[in-house]
Amino acid sequence: MDSSGEDINDMVKKDDAPKGPSGQKETSTADMLRIKQQMSNQCFEMEVHLNAVSVAGKNRRSCSTSEAERDYSDHISELERVKTLRFNQTLALHRMQMWHAMEEKIKTNDPEADALRAVNQRCMALCCRIKQIQQETRLLQDEITELQKKRLEMKRLTHEKMKEMEDLMSRKEHPDTEKYKAALEKGQTNLEKYKKMSIMAQNVLRGLLLACKINWLDDPKLRHVAMTLEEFPITD
Amino acid sequence: MSRLNPFAKLPGLNTASVLLVESEEHFQQSLAEALVEETSVTVNVRLAKSFPLPIENDESRPRIDLVVFIINLTSELSFQSAEASLKYLEPGYFLGKVCFMVTNARSSSVPAERLDAVRRLAASLHCPLLFAEEQTPQGVTNAAERLLTILKAAAGFVPFTTPLYLSNLTRCTLPPDIDQPSFD
Numbered sequence: 001m002d003s004s005g006e007d008i009n010d011m012v013k014k015d016d017a018p019k020g021p022s023g024q025k026e027t028s029t030a031d032m033l034r035i036k037q038q039m040s041n042q043c044f045e046m047e048v049h050l051n052a053v054s055v056a057g058k059n060r061r062s063c064s065t066s067e068a069e070r071d072y073s074d075h076i077s078e079l080e081r082v083k084t085l086r087f088n089q090t091l092a093l094h095r096m097q098m099w100h101a102m103e104e105k106i107k108t109n110d111p112e113a114d115a116l117r118a119v120n121q122r123c124m125a126l127c128c129r130i131k132q133i134q135q136e137t138r139l140l141q142d143e144i145t146e147l148q149k150k151r152l153e154m155k156r157l158t159h160e161k162m163k164e165m166e167d168l169m170s171r172k173e174h175p176d177t178e179k180y181k182a183a184l185e186k187g188q189t190n191l192e193k194y195k196k197m198s199i200m201a202q203n204v205l206r207g208l209l210l211a212c213k214i215n216w217l218d219d220p221k222l223r224h225v226a227m228t229l230e231e232f233p234i235t236d
Numbered sequence: 237m238s239r240l241n242p243f244a245k246l247p248g249l250n251t252a253s254v255l256l257v258e259s260e261e262h263f264q265q266s267l268a269e270a271l272v273e274e275t276s277v278t279v280n281v282r283l284a285k286s287f288p289l290p291i292e293n294d295e296s297r298p299r300i301d302l303v304v305f306i307i308n309l310t311s312e313l314s315f316q317s318a319e320a321s322l323k324y325l326e327p328g329y330f331l332g333k334v335c336f337m338v339t340n341a342r343s344s345s346v347p348a349e350r351l352d353a354v355r356r357l358a359a360s361l362h363c364p365l366l367f368a369e370e371q372t373p374q375g376v377t378n379a380a381e382r383l384l385t386i387l388k389a390a391a392g393f394v395p396f397t398t399p400l401y402l403s404n405l406t407r408c409t410l411p412p413d414i415d416q417p418s419f420d
Binding site for chain 1: 242243247249250328391392393394395396397398399401404
């Protein structure tokens with residue numbers, strides 16, 4: 001037994017493809033396309049390999065692995081970018097093709113074309129309605145924003161006014177009461193002084209009346225004066 | 237020294253050929269059986285113990301799309317044999333047509349350095365590293381499935397994908413703390 005032997009192990013036991021009446025393997029169109037795809041992939045690989053080998057033969061420069069890695073990742077990202085671009089373009093192309101096909105179909109007068117046309121009309125009607133409703137929503141939305149702005153403005157004003165009021169109220173008492181107080185006190189001292197003077201004068205008059213036994217009842221003027229003596233209390 | 241050349245022969249129609257290289261010849265058999273189950277593509281499985289391959293089979297051997305090195309982590313010989321076999325492959329293979337498969341990674345008797353060494357090898361060659369569980373049939377089926385994905389890309393069955401492109405996505409990378417001591 002060879003130590004590095006290789007088994008010829010063609011273990012293709014399963015018969016996968018359905019067999020036709022002649023016993024040959026039937027390959028459907030999809031299979032053919034797949035096989036074609038596979039072959040084109042293989043050819044592409046071989047082409048790349050050949051190119052690489054021929055290029056390496058021409059310029060034998062020694063590139064470091066780090067440089068190669070950087071180039072590699074750059075190439076990969078470029079590849080991704082191109083792939084996405086191609087995908088998007090294919091999508092756009094398919095879209096255009098589909099629309100063209102639909103156009104062609106509608107131009108003929110099949111019952112299918114009628115159905116297609118009806119669907120088209122319905123779509124258009126719905127789109128118009130959607131546009132209308134969108135406009136209305138926009139208007140309503142604008143109105144709502146206006147109202148909200150106004151409300152905010154009101155709130156701000158009330159806030160300001162409240163602040164002002166508070167300010168005034170706290171401020172008003174202080175300066176007025178200051179001046180007021182001084183005047184008030186002065187007035188009060190004056191009042192006390194004159195009150196005392198009048199009480200003293202009245203006491204003196206009362207004393208005079210009693211002491212000199214003046215008959216004040218008869219004289220109306222004297223009576224009037226004597227009556228007013230009782231208005232102020234006799235203070236000590 | 238005859239090397240295996242990826243582009244020396246014409247590719248087969250609707251077929252994919254894979255070469256399983258394992259020095260113990262344990263897992264090869266069950267994996268091959270699982271691989272052949274694939275119906276959409278005819279899978280050609282060839283088994284080998286190590287390189288160099290015998291010359292007498294050169295004529296009948298089809299073009300190999302993918303070379304899989306199966307390394308059993310519990311034996312050092314397995315790893316060394318795989319490493320020694322590498323020089324018998326043309327460099328064209330390392331652009332996505334080589335894959336490493338590791339078994340018994342969960343076994344406790346495996347020293348951590350061996351897995352690191354395998355990882356380093358796979359990372360330096362930019363090849364994918366698969367972990368397989370060979371004891372259960374479910375494990376074998378899973379391994380076969382993953383291998384089939386890579387095989388299909390290598391044989392050109394996936395549109396707009398070359399094996400080089402796929403290898404860029406699946407290649408083994410080294411964790412940044414590979415030089416630091418592990419848990420145990």
